[in-house]
Amino acid sequence: MSKSPAADSDHFAGLVPHQQLLTCIHCGLCTSACPTYLETGNENDGPRGRIHLMRGVEEKRIELTETVRGHLDLCLDCRACETACPSGVEYGQLIETFRVSDREQQIQAGKDPDGWFEKFFLHDIFPDRRRLDRLLWPAWLMQQLRLDRVIDALGLTRILPQPLQRMHRMLPRLKKGLRSIPPFLPHQGERRQARVGLFLGCVSDAMFRRVHWATARVLQKAGCDVYTPDQQQCCGAIEFHAGQREAARKRAETNASVFQEERVDVVVVNVAGCGAMLKEYTHFDEAEGDGSFGKFAGQVRDINEFLASIDLPAPTGPLPLKVVYQDACHLRHAQQVVQPPRTLLQAIPQLELREIAEATICCGAAGSYNLQQPDMADRLGDRKLKNILAQEPDVIATANAGCALQLNALLKTAGVNIPVVHPIELLDASYQQTPVAAVMKSLR
The missing domain is CATH 3.40.50 (Rossmann fold)
Incomplete structure (x- = not known):
């Protein structure tokens, strides 16, 4: 993203185009939509406050300290503030540009902004599906031998660094044997x-x-x-x-x-x-x-x-299940796709779709956020799980892998056995006329 000419002057830090920071009218409507602000009540942990911080740094009135970075890093980038904003502030674009520029300036200053976890897992392992697939084979074998349960029972994960503890906690039941999708x-x-x-x-x-x-x-x-x-x-x-x-x-x-x-x-x-x-x-x-x-x-x-936009054959296989649909933030807010998944689920015979309180609030997954900001991720996760369980669902549906991992981990910690699936899996089961007992067995 190009910087404004003014950003290159001595008056500005050059981290983000200054004019973009002025689009916020400080009305505060975003604060009630922001998950971290709802949890902390700290203005610096809300979109309006973070824009103030970024503007202060850009105008060289505020030093970019680790405390300031901490408030900015606590942002989930869930984009709920964009849905709530009457002025169309592209907050996600603002904070991403700020982070990119901050990183570049740290590197130019001879600092390494990444730790061992970011370097090895986030940048080397996770983005490579083949490498990650190979790495998961030992984990799958451990699950098959039930060694994961022994490890949990003995509390052996406590000796691991916290990010690895979180990864173990979030690991779903792996199902090997499915071949790759052909070309x-x-x-x-x-x-x-x-x-x-x-x-x-x-x-x-x-x-x-x-x-x-x-x-x-x-x-x-x-x-x-x-x-x-x-x-x-x-x-x-x-x-x-x-x-x-x-x-x-x-x-x-x-x-x-x-x-x-x-x-x-x-x-x-x-x-x-x-x-x-x-x-x-x-x-x-x-x-x-x-x-x-x-x-x-x-x-x-x-x-x-x-x-939802095409001539789709009507699903005919009944699935008499109570289903809660969990909105993924990057579907509801970033892509503004709200009704289509609900419409598809409601088309399945005998499926009962249940809505939850605070449906627009993030579950705390946010990509790698729940590995890097565990305390806030857990607070938001517990808040989400409470709202979900209040509807007594048989199944939880969500359209994002990160949300599925987060919800599975929360349910495991709570000792609750409810399958978390993608809406497309339920639609597929209905098309295939799969009996509901077989569906539930395959999802667990």
């Missing part, structure tokens, strides 16, 4: 819809490949040809949110290229965080001015959004 899957019946590209992501493919298969089957049922290029990469969100803009841009370049080679009409994604990042590849165009990412970003659709 091409043909439509079923009459070809009635589009050539669809399926985005795999990184963590989602390694831990939730079953969701990709459910997505592919539903797309085939809808009359779509499904193309899944093997060369695609992580969406780049992990690096982008950590201030590694150039690394994210390179991934964007690869993804745009491989899907364009397949000549697809639309690129479907079933992970809300990935979808938000893919749709915002246009930010790279704004920085470079060549428009090369705009076409790709314009083709991206969340799976719920896409299915």
Whole structure:
């Protein structure tokens, strides 16, 4: 993102275009939508306060201390403030630009902004779905031998660094044996819809490949040809949110290229965080001015959004289940997709959809946030789980891998056995006429 000319003068720190900081009118409507402000009551932990901090640093009235960084880093980037804002402040863009510039200035000053966990796991392991898949094999074997339960019972994880403790706690029940989605899957019946590209992501493919298969089957049922290029990469969100803009841009370049080679009409994604990042590849165009990412970003659709927009066959298999739908922030706020997943779930015979209190408030997952900000993540997670359990659901549905990991960990800690699934899995089960007992068994 280009900086304003004034940002290069001696009057400004050059971290974020100054004019963008002035779009906030300080009305405070965002504060009641901000999860961290609701928890702490501290103005510095809300969007308006963070904009004040960024403006103070940019105008060289406030020193960028670790305390200031702490308030900014506590932001989940859930974008709920953008939904609430009457002035259209692009808060997510503001704080991401600030983080990128801060990181660059730290590196120029000879400082290393990353610790061992960020370097090895967040930047080397997590964004590489094949590397992550290999790393999860020992974890799968441990689960098969029930050694994970022994480790939990003996409290052995206490000797691990906190991020690794959190990773162990969040690890879902892994299901190996599912082959990778092939490069091409043909439509079923009459070809009635589009050539669809399926985005795999990184963590989602390694831990939730079953969701990709459910997505592919539903797309085939809808009359779509499904193309899944093997060369695609992580969406780049992990690096982008950590201030590694150039690394994210390179991934964007690869993804745009491989899907364009397949000549697809639309690129479907079933992970809300990935979808938000893919749709915002246009930010790279704004920085470079060549428009090369705009076409790709314009083709991206969340799976719920896409299915709700086409002539979809009615699901006929009954699923007499009470289902709570948990809004993923990067679907509801960043992509403004609210009704489509609810519409799809309500189309399933005998399924009862239940709404929860504070549906717009983040569950505390926020990508790698629950690994890096564990205290706030747990506070928000407990708040979310209380609202969910009040509806006494049989199943929890959410359209984001990070939310699923967070909710699974919370349920495990609470000793509650409720499956957490993607809405597409329930739609797929209905299409396949799977008995509800078999569905519940497969989801546990």
